[in-house]
Amino acid sequence: MSSSPSTTPPAAPASTRAKPANKGEAAADYLDGRLGIYSLAKANLRKIFPDHWSFMLGEICLYTFVIIILTGVYLTLFFKPSMGEVVYNGSYAPLDGIRMSEAYASTLNISFEVRGGLLIRQIHHWAAIVFVAAMFVHMMRVFFTGAFRKPREINWVFGFLLLCLGFFDGFMGYSLPDDLLSGTGIRFMEGAVLAVPLVGTYIQMFLFGGEFPGTDIIPRFFTIHVLLIPGVMLGLLVAHLILVFYHKHTQWGGPGKTEKNVVGMPLMPVYMAKAGGFFFLVFGIIAMMSAVASVNPVWAYGPYRPDQVSTDAQPDWYMGFAEGLIRVMPGWEVRAWGHTLNLGVFIPLMLFPLVLVLIAAYPFIEGWIIGDKREHHILDRPRNVPVRTGLGAAWITLYVVLLIGGGNDLIATHFHLSLNDITYFVRVGSFVLPIAVFYITKRWCLGLQRRDKEKVLHGRETGVIKRLPHGEFIEVHAQLPQGALHTLTSHEQPQPLELPSEVDENGVARKVGLLTKTRAKLSEGYFGEGGQIPKPTVEEHQEITSGHGHH
């Protein structure tokens, strides 16, 4: 019903909206008048999302983050972040009468007296382990499919920052119980901080409020762990998701899919049900893991004392590669002019962020080499970009080799190997293996490209054997359907950059900068003869299918 023309002077425009049909619409109208929800919902309620199993990896990250927040809030209701000393007399008999910090005592209380406390603690820890693992795999998915290309480079950086913050928040989280294992981790951190030239001892004193261990580090870690880092992560996470919505999701190439559309099913109802349901699936599986598998049984380690340690002291898995760096590094120390430069610790401390930054910077490096300014929404099949795929595989190899170094004691005892040999292997392997894996992966990708080409040109094997009149046996190949042909041939194959000729048209020598030359070299490596197999052309296809040759 439209409002009738008013006789009063024109004030603010009155609503011209029809009477709502029911209470639900009335409520929505109320909110729309104040929050503008209709415009928001118009773009998003039936927003199309493409379907692929690998797109749910990011969802696992989101859901485990939510689980961590929920369980973490519960834990703060019982945990006492204090290093004040108490004598334990709770229900865990083996530690009865032992001196310990309130942090450790309250963790025992959560584990043994609070009903369900152990379950929530284990869900919190398992979810954290899965969270970092899922971020990692999600990042690899984005990397290998080229989903980081324009316009998503900045969202890649947001994701990378979330991964790094996840590392540190995880480390601080498992440091809080102040048990023998986590205290050893903090001691390691102290040693690493001391190795920083010039300011190391100052940072150490300021961080710990005095000499190690002092009584400040647990309360300080607590604030950082529950407030500072999660707050930053929440902000980054929201920004990450807003950009996912804004950019619209990437999709795999195929019939009907272009750079200008996104093909899939609507948010409401399909993805509300699927993604909403997936949250419960993830939560359920982590609850089951926490019911059957113990994680970080702090009561078994005992309270922290700087003069005690247990063997098999290992960080959580995601810190494993940093542990590997620190374990396999030779103990180089430079002493001069009354100072000590502890390279044996400082170099690993610097390599740790460098290994991570290498992968974080990759989209910008690749973008610079290719010089492509267009938007990309169709994912690359990893085989179609062999150099990138090889580099990614090399990076994973480096990570895994260092992880082996970080667990050298466990590997030595489980497989009856010499610990020293494992260490020497990691020292050499962290240089040699990534290079080897790069070449193997690249050649593998090229092989797969050749296979795609062969399938396009000669069809697939039908399994039908035919005998020709002159006695020869051949296997009949069937042409692929047009959809498959399109999928296998629709990717772009960039050509390497060409340097301008050394002299211009007037014969004057042209100056080509070192940077440009490097870029051309790298571009040749990516897209030159050794970097990709030319995809089949229509002419090649027609020549073969028009009757010459049949396999």
Add this chain to the structure above:
Amino acid sequence: MSHDNISDDKLPEAHAASEGHGLPAVADDPFADPGLPAHEPRRTDIDERAAKRAERQVSLMFVTSMLATVGFIASYVAIKPDKLVYIFPLGHVSALNFALGMTLAVALFCIGAGAVHWARTLMSDVEMPAERHPIEADDEVRADVIQQFKTGAAESGFGRRKMIRNTMIGSMAMVPLAGVVLLRDLGPLPEKKLDHTGWIEATPAAPIRLVNMNTDEPMKAEDIAVGSLTFAKPGPSASRPNGLQDSDEDFQQAIAKDALMLIRIQPEDLKDEKSKNLGFEGVLAYSKICTHVGCPISLYEQQTHHALCPCHQSTFDLSDGARVIFGPAGHPLPQLKITTDTEGYLVATQDFTVPVGPSFWERSA
């Protein structure tokens, strides 16, 4: 869909053309995009009985979830926290944790499974395209925004009134200093704190006894058997009449530097003369704190005299002045000079001559 019984080699081309689902066949480009494939209905789309069955399955999962939540509450009330139960193949586990975890897992998982099953069987699975629009604005918008910005900047006079601009930048740059200064009281300055340990109180006139970490008793050289490893701490001194006790307020801080490893090696097996002289009749007192990043060293091989740090596997030869023979440590373990007092007990008469623990920038030794 293509068929496998190809009877003629030339057949495929005709097939490829028929793939277009109503689109005009593109004869000259076999690689052309044939467009979205037609939707294939699922069984539940065409068979109402299958749809009903799916509906019952989804509801069954939601009902199971409800029952599991009831089970969760019942377990919370009924099971004592200290009850253990044998569950194959887990062994003896906390009954409460297992029951709560499994019921919660079922309650959550069934909601998720129900929702996903609902989406996959009963909600529409027709794929549809949505248009993408370029992220970057068109030239007109761009020009408009830049013009607006220029107008705003000109009206502020930011570029013209340089004094305002410079003083504003100066004030903004300086004000964070207040926050930096506030961090000063996070901790004391390092000064020489890392250079000394609690043993600094030991002098030839007032030696400090080495006290067994486990028994809290002073030790004589004959108490240390060849091949054994004994952990020791400082005994009574002027500032600690009862020796270092774990009830002392600063115990953790003190033991982090004062902890000792005592070993005894036959004097003829000692390879390092200086180390031998710091000991007493083959009894050597090394710092227990690893020189790599500060873990306590606790693994000792009596035949090889090697001590191994369990954290990062730095290995020290205790018969050779605790030289590093493997691993990431950068320098030997510091050794405390020991002797005996008039009653024959092992004592220290001076502090370590070098800082214990991991090295740091100001370490001059």
